Amino acid sequence: MTSIYLRRFADFLKSVVRQIACVVIHYSGITRICELLKRGPSGIRILAYHDIADKGYLNLQVSEKTFAMHVQYLLKNNYNIISLEEAADLLRSGGEIPKKTVVITFDDGYKSIYQSVLPIVKEYGLPITVFLSTGSVGSSNGGIPLFVDAVAYAIRKTAKNELDLSTWNYKRFSLKTALLRELAVKQVNEYSKNFAPAERRNLLHFILGQLDIDIEADELKNKMLSWDEIKEMDSAGVSFGAHTHTHPSLSRITLKEARDEIMLSKSLIEKHLGKEVTTFAYPYGSVRDVSDGVRDIVEQEGFKCACVLKDGFNLPGDDVYMMKRACITNQVNSDLLGFVSKAEFSVQMTGVLNFIYNIRERMLSRGSKGTRKKINILYIIDQFKAGGGTERHLVRLATMLDRERFNTAISCFEGAPGTILDDILKHGIPVEDLNLSRIYSYRALARGFRLARFIRRHGIDIVQTFHFKSDTFGVFFSRLAGVPIVVSSRRDTGDLKKPRQILLNRIMNRFIDRFIMVCNAVGTKVRECEGVPAHKTVTIYNGVDLKRFSGASARDVELLRRQLGLDDSDFVVGISAIFRPEKAYHVFFKGIEGVLSTIKNLKVLVLGFGPTKDHFVSYCRKGPLREVVKFQGFVEDVERFLPLMDVFCLVPNKNEGFSNAILEAMAAGRPVIASDVGGNAEAVVHNETGIIIPPDDPAALSRAILELYNNPEKRLQMGQKARERAAESFSIEKMIREHESFYETLYSEYISGKSASEPGVVRRRMTG
16 A cells, blocks of 8 residues: 555656646746757647546546647647648658647547537637547447546446456455545556457446446436537538547457457448548557557558557658657646646647657667667576476577577576586577575575676566576565566466465565466466466467478388387377376376277377386386387487377376477377366367367277277378467467567566556467
8 A cells, every 4th residue: 555655656746847847948948949949850749639628537638728728829839730631641741841730639539529629629720630439429329438437437436445356357456545546447447458349348337337336327428429519520620530439459459359440430430421531549549559460450441540649749751650649638737837737738849858758768778889779688497407398498588589689698596517508508698507406595595696696797677587486586686686577487377386385476476577378277377376467467378390390201200110119000199298297197098008909009109207207117017008108208309209199198187388298299290189287278279180188087088099090081180280270379480479579568668667567568468
């Protein structure tokens, strides 16, 4: 609670400092001097207003008196006010732009535009553009108000003292004070961006129902423009653009959903006004709410231009589908301090503060030689030894990220000289082996400070941790060293953690900005057990190197077959997994025993090592599997063995993540039989690329093997589809791209001044 008030006080102080700076800059004549001395190409300033009111729901309002003052300022200072369409033409032409050119726009379609703005538009003949969220038009006649307005109204007006969104994978909000209610409004609205339009509507009704608020309340019903008012404004010369139908964050829904939202809004406006709609504004407007795919849809569907909400001037040659707009709000509500509002608007129009902020951003984002600063990433892992899936994943990240944009380093608690660490060093990647087996010791403190020194020496921007020691000890000393962004990579469902480990995770999770989940199943389990908010998680699946599993020659396959004593007629079932209890080798071998009487030519290849291997080697040698199972131990070149297998199996019963072994089998074109644990069912499409069976069910495994044995054609088709799915959804290139985008988004938010732990910085899922 204390931290909330401190943050609010800090925000208040920043606002006061900004207002004082504006007053000094304006009334000292600096803004006037800046206008007179301005050199270089002129740009177009686009202003974005929302509601015209003394008090609004999201503090995006401007009072009627303030808006009138803004218009008078523009006219008195000889600003060239043009339409948005004209601005787009000027930018596209690349020609000279008249000095002090400005465009006025309004977002969402509040009724106050008709009541307060239209008279001013008529009086001065101002060209303005209003972007309509058509799903809220005519809310007095049954339309649904904007989600942001409805939720803000509900939270502020309710008599309830709590909002519980745990059933929506979020959290409980205390509503006992006005400040807590404002915090809830902000965070709920940001979290809602993660949902598709239909889900978001259901969330709204859930919130209204829980808070006992009527959506038909007068304050909501009469908030938005009606179609009759829009037609009257159109006749008066007001231009209307599309702003989607339900105001979603377009980057966080599918491209099909985004296209539907955009086109429904466009078609409805065209239907009611009988003219073509050529302008568009992205809902919410920040660059993180707009993807390249969404921008391309807007261009493809015939819009002339589109706008984001990012302060700055638009220059000739700029992308007309990413036109910058300054969001205008009423920072000062008192008439006695109207001179402050005037100063703020004056400074914003001349761009003085924007110039200062840009200098700061350039200093943060550039190195000492003037080139764009690379992002320095440190990966911290508990153990760094050969054979582990997480270790291989980390090596790929560290070596395959774009070296022009990223520097990588690695620290481990326990390394193994002579293994994959040597390969890392050959790439010139710094490695810090802490040589620390126990983190609960005096020695650990010295090793922690050693890690902190390594972090500072390499100027680390982002730390990413793997496994328990790194998620606790590593996070603590990363924060102590001043690392601005900490990410935890969760690789399994955590079924083997002890209660004290879960408790320590819950404590340290507060110092972690983002969690990368290897699959959705892991994300669900982590949110349930550790209370991690959904808005802090993102799913990035493992990737597989398809080229590695494409080059096996028939000669090499045949040679290996002979070396292993396999006949051409043998039906080969394979498994590749470490020998640990959770991998359920007892289930696998019992399932194999269940098909021995039917498949007379059965052979089994077992690839793996681990603490329980000797037990199962002994088990197989003493029983009916003696002549059937061939143990190969750990093999680095698994791509040589997979082509020998007719069917690949993996049947863990707990603590699974997203299996690299399954991805490798799919990339090799093998049908997969897997237990429904962890993310196995997210990789294997049941009855299409393989068969999903219940865990701890040897009989189900036997039935699945027999089904594929008796259907060679189905087996072949499944293998082909498995290969196609691996190429489309789980390529290593896709995995690397998603990590690069994730890192750059987090870092850009950091240097722009927004906390990485705020909701909405990163999309909930980054997969296709």
